[in-house]
Amino acid sequence: MTSATVVGAGPGGLWGAYQLAKRGVPTTLFEKNQELAVKVCGEAMDRIPPIERGVLYRCKGAELVVWPEAAEKPIGEFRIKADDLYQLDKSLFLEGLWDLCEDQGVEMHRGVAWQSDKQGSADPSRVL
Numbered sequence: 328m329t330s331a332t333v334v335g336a337g338p339g340g341l342w343g344a345y346q347l348a349k350r351g352v353p354t355t356l357f358e359k360n361q362e363l364a365v366k367v368c369g370e371a372m373d374r375i376p377p378i379e380r381g382v383l384y385r386c387k388g389a390e391l392v393v394w395p396e397a398a399e400k401p402i403g404e405f406r407i408k409a410d411d412l413y414q415l416d417k418s419l420f421l422e423g424l425w426d427l428c429e430d431q432g433v434e435m436h437r438g439v440a441w442q443s444d445k446q447g448s449a450d451p452s453r454v455l
Contacts, residue, residue: 328353334441336363341424342376348431355434357441363421370417373409378427381420386412 329352333344336358347354375382389412429435 330354332357332441336360336421336425336437338372338421338424341421341428344433345376345424345428345431348428348433353434354432355436356428357436357439359438359440361438362418363425363437364418370415372413372415373411375413375415375420376424376427378420378423380423380426381416381418382413383416384414386414 331344331347331352331354333340333347333354333356336356340356340358344354344356388410390408425435425437
């Protein structure tokens with residue numbers, strides 16, 4: 328049977344690990360940091376998994392406009408129009424996704440960096 332390794336416990340990694348495990352794929356997730364949500368991003372999303380933990384506000388018919396002043400190069404504004412937009416406490420939200428993955432049977436490793444098993448080259452069929 329095919330198995331999957333997911334590297335990184337951000338929203339995409341956690342949701343991907345959950346979906347794989349839900350479909351019966353043996354899944355292992357590695358997060359190199361002990362704490363989740365160490366990167367500053369993802370405090371708002373237009374689609375979220377079906378969990379309430381960490382959701383601060385839900386806005387209907389929202390438009391989010393971001394002007395990244397701290398960017399190295401000016402890239403202009405970034406707009407997201409959505410039927411629903413959710414403001415998150417990212418740390419609590421990711422902890423909720425972590426718990427969802429554990430409940431689904433994902434083998435979870437926090438504070439452990441993923442190491443390839445082939446002297447520095449990863450088998451792309453095993454890494455998401």
